[in-house]
Amino acid sequence: MEGVLKVNKSLCDVCGTCVSVCYVSAIVVKEFEINIDNEKCIKCLNCVKVCPFEAIEEEEK
Numbered sequence: 001m002e003g004v005l006k007v008n009k010s011l012c013d014v015c016g017t018c019v020s021v022c023y024v025s026a027i028v029v030k031e032f033e034i035n036i037d038n039e040k041c042i043k044c045l046n047c048v049k050v051c052p053f054e055a056i057e058e059e060e061k
């Protein structure tokens with residue numbers, strides 16, 4: 001995968017499921033918003049698979 005991962009804020013309900021499956025702690029909750037640190041992310045795509053709302057999307061750099 002070439003792009004970066006981004007959370008679609010209009011789909012995400014901040015359930016926290018993605019945070020718990022990220023081995024490298026690249027997903028952080030801040031002020032009721034989920035953010036992905038693409039410097040840390042190893043693109044395992046666990047978060048994409050577990051999100052019940054398909055809120056995590058790939059975005060071109």
Ligand code: SF4
Nearest residue numbers: 012013015016018051
């Ligand atoms: S799993 Fe999906 S809906 Fe839940 S916090 Fe993560 S991005 Fe948001």
Ligand code: SF4
Nearest residue numbers: 022041042044045047
């Ligand atoms: S793809 Fe993997 S490493 Fe990257 S944010 Fe999602 S769970 Fe974490």
